[in-house]
Amino acid sequence: MSIFKDAGHLFRFAGLFVLAFVVFLVVRHFVVPKSFGEYGHYRGSAIGEIAALPVRFAGHPACESCHTDVLDTKKNGKHAQVNCEACHGALAKHADDPTSVTPPKLDTAGLCVRCHAASGAKPKAFPQVAAQEHSQGLACETCHQPHNPGMEAGGAK
Amino acid sequence: MNISRRQILILLPAAAVAWKSVLAGTPEASPNYRMSEHWWGLLIDISKCIGCGNCVRACQTENDVPDGHFRTWVERYHVSDENMTEPQVISPDGGREGFPPVAAGDEGKYFFVPKMCNHCADSPCTQVCPVGATFISPDGVVLVDQKYCLGCAYCVQACPYGCRYIHPQKEVADKCTLCYHRITRGLTTACCEACPTGARQLADLKNPKDPIHEFLRTHAVQVLKPQMATGAKVFYNDLDGSVR
Numbered sequence: 001m002s003i004f005k006d007a008g009h010l011f012r013f014a015g016l017f018v019l020a021f022v023v024f025l026v027v028r029h030f031v032v033p034k035s036f037g038e039y040g041h042y043r044g045s046a047i048g049e050i051a052a053l054p055v056r057f058a059g060h061p062a063c064e065s066c067h068t069d070v071l072d073t074k075k076n077g078k079h080a081q082v083n084c085e086a087c088h089g090a091l092a093k094h095a096d097d098p099t100s101v102t103p104p105k106l107d108t109a110g111l112c113v114r115c116h117a118a119s120g121a122k123p124k125a126f127p128q129v130a131a132q133e134h135s136q137g138l139a140c141e142t143c144h145q146p147h148n149p150g151m152e153a154g155g156a157k
Numbered sequence: 158m159n160i161s162r163r164q165i166l167i168l169l170p171a172a173a174v175a176w177k178s179v180l181a182g183t184p185e186a187s188p189n190y191r192m193s194e195h196w197w198g199l200l201i202d203i204s205k206c207i208g209c210g211n212c213v214r215a216c217q218t219e220n221d222v223p224d225g226h227f228r229t230w231v232e233r234y235h236v237s238d239e240n241m242t243e244p245q246v247i248s249p250d251g252g253r254e255g256f257p258p259v260a261a262g263d264e265g266k267y268f269f270v271p272k273m274c275n276h277c278a279d280s281p282c283t284q285v286c287p288v289g290a291t292f293i294s295p296d297g298v299v300l301v302d303q304k305y306c307l308g309c310a311y312c313v314q315a316c317p318y319g320c321r322y323i324h325p326q327k328e329v330a331d332k333c334t335l336c337y338h339r340i341t342r343g344l345t346t347a348c349c350e351a352c353p354t355g356a357r358q359l360a361d362l363k364n365p366k367d368p369i370h371e372f373l374r375t376h377a378v379q380v381l382k383p384q385m386a387t388g389a390k391v392f393y394n395d396l397d398g399s400v401r
Contacts, residue, residue: 036289040292041292042289042290042291042292042302042305043289043302043304046304046305047294047300047337049302050334050337051190051337051342052338053337053338055219055338055339055344056218056347057215057339057344057350057351059339059344059345082353082354083350085350085351086211086350086351086353087353090215090218114209114210114211114255115211117255118258119256119258119259120258120259120261121233121267121269122208122269123204123205123206
């Protein structure tokens with residue numbers, strides 16, 4: 001007498017479980033992205049997608065490759081460590097196509113005070129001016145060369 | 158099958174080499190950038206920050222950050238002489254257009270604290286994500302997979318630094334990527350590029366030639382909320398004890 005007598009309903013039920021598990025594996029194969037789990041519990045290809053986003057700021061090395069004259073003016077001045085795009089703004093488009101995309105001329109009267117307006121909250125060593133008293137509304141570049149602004153260094157116009 | 162002692166001695170090292178290449182995984186698509194060679198962080202020098210807001214504007218330009226939300230912002234602290242443990246903190250429009258003037262003769266001390274994602278090595282935000290949409294990349298940057306994110310905002314609540322928000326149009330979590338699209342191309346982040354005083358410096362902690370190592374050795378550098386053990390990788394130099 002077989003021990004499997006009267007056990008047919010169990011085998012049918014087990015078969016259902018196996019079938020459901022196979023369906024689960026098939027669905028999972030199509031639903032879970034291929035790169036999921038490549039590096040951890042996330043979609044590995046997301047890293048590449050984020051890395052492929054477009055750049056807006058060209059970066060200082062891109063400026064250096066053409067504007068050597070400005071670099072020469074800057075290198076001994078107080079603005080030597082200031083990146084071009086800190087003042088001139090994001091210019092990756094200009095770096096990609098220098099002839100057809102040209103950056104606008106900057107308004108020094110408004111731009112310089114962003115950093116140099118006097119404020120008791122700024123570090124004491126940072127050069128600051130009360131703009132209205134200092135220049136009576138004149139554009140800063142009337143007296144200062146923006147790429148080498150110090151008066152004592154011969155940077156003045 | 159009979160394997161001689163000689164064959165075993167040849168096969169074992171070969172198997173070890175093969176297993177090592179399995180563990181190393183597949184190399185990245187970009188031939189010039191290897192995630193395994195970097196561990197990114199950032200240095201913020203409070204003593205150099207002038208609160209100009211250049212970083213905030215640069216970040217918004219570079220990353221299309223929606224109005225009213227910030228991936229980085231600048232706070233101005235006022236620690237008064239009477240109450241040194243409860244500073245007054247302002248950040249009008251994230252410090253985007255600078256700060257109002259300080260009243261003449263005002264007592265106490267003022268300073269600026271730029272804030273951003275700390276790219277924690279043990280980030281609370283990635284641990285709460287129910288779908289694996291946010292993660293720490295192998296080079297130490299906390300990123301969001303916006304195709305996978307449900308917008309449940311668990312991570313927004315979990316971040317102890319308040320660095321995440323739900324993008325109003327995309328309706329998914331959004332945050333600082335440490336300009337991942339820039340640093341993988343050999344550029345610095347937009348905020349570091351635009352900072353006129355060098356108060357922000359991108360740091361590669363795995364690169365022995367990076368000046369960050371010398372700086373960390375020779376300065377009293379802190380991270381924000383160290384008691385939370387987040388493994389924050391944004392290092393603050395000259396940070397006042399009242400900063401939260």
